[in-house]
Amino acid sequence: MAFFSQSAARAADFSHLQQASVEFRDATKRYGDNRVxxxxxxxxxxxxVVAILGPSGSGKSTLIRLINQLEPLSEGEIYIDGKPTRGLSGRALRALRSRVGFVFQQFNLYAHLTALENVTLALTHVHGLKPQAATARALGLLAQVGLQDKAGELPAQLSGGQQQRVAIARALASEPQIILFDExxxxxxxExxxxxxxxxxxxxxxxxxxIVVTHEMQFAREIADRVVFIDGGEILEQAPPQQFFSAPAHPRAQRFLQKVLDPLHLERKDLA
Structure with missing residues (x-):
């Protein structure tokens, strides 16, 4: 299995991408009586670059799914560049999702389409690019993630890592200002x-x-500008990675890191 090459990394150029802010204000999500x-x-x-950390079931994935309305807010508001996003529909919602790319856990590629077709689909059907222009943009993105030679292959012919890189290329195709990664x-x-x-x-x-929901502690430590720790549907701690990993302030964050970074160090009560 070929890893993403150093030469491909040097060739990658995302410098044209724009930036945007995201703000949650008293954002609440309920499923019936269950407040997530x-x-x-x-x-x-x-x-x-913000890494969202926390135990399973803490609300991490729900948090980022609210941003582009894959899940609707129950209360509160989310703003992108100061503009509220709650309740958007139709063309306004499509415009929001063009600005906010999303990379899923399970890739969510169309099994009957090639890698190239998975990337060009939204470009032609949503953004109205002509096939030649869409193909050129998609091939450029596949090259930037080290997969130009896999453009004609179906997802089943690709490794899991290659499928996820195609998914990243697809998320980047509309030149979003924000990209969300859900584990x-x-x-x-x-490997x-x-x-x-x-x-x-x-x-x-x-x-x-x-905004990256992840269990990859090395990525959070080395790449993120800030770590946000969530448990029980609440933000318990925010800190630069160096501070969070060396001296977490909240007791729940301390226990989480102990279990994640030193999984063999368990107290008897943890096994009860």
Whole structure:
């Protein structure tokens, strides 16, 4: 399995991408009587890379799915560049999703379309590009993620890491100002994780706002500008990575890091 090459990384150029801010104000999400997020207040600055950490079931994925209305807000508001997004529909919602790319855990590629066709689909059907222009843009993006030679292959012919890189290229096709990653390596075999993180590292700090839900502590430590720790649907701590990983302030964050970074160090009560 070929990893994303150093030469491809040097060739990647995302510098034309724009930046945007995201702000949550008292954002709450309920499913019936179950409150998944409880009054979230968070601002992500233009061009910032924010890693969202927390245990399973803490509300991390729900948080980012609210941004482009894959899940509707129950209460509160989310702003992009100061403009409210709640309740958008039709053309306004499509415009929002053009500005906000999303990379899913399970790739969500169309199985009957080639890698190239997966990237060009929205360009022709949503953005109205002519086939020749859409193909040229898609091939450029596939080259930037190290997959131009895989353009004609179906998802089933690609490794998991390659499929996720196609998904990243697809998310970038509309030149979004923000890109959201929902645990993008969780469905990958360990040997494939590095190639996806390498692409994300190349993308970081190159002109796009990134919000990344992840369990990859090394990525959060080395690439993120800020770590946001969530548990029980609430933000318990925000800090620069160096501070968070060396001296987390909240007791719940301390326990989380102990278990994640030193999984063999368990107290008897953790096994009860």
């Amino acid at each position: 997020l409880n009054g979230i207040n968070l601002r992500v600055n233009p061009g910032e 993008p390596t969780s469905a990958l075999d360990p 494939m994780i590095g190639e996806v993180l390498f692409v994300m590292k190349t993308l970081a700090h190159s002109g796009i706002t990134m």
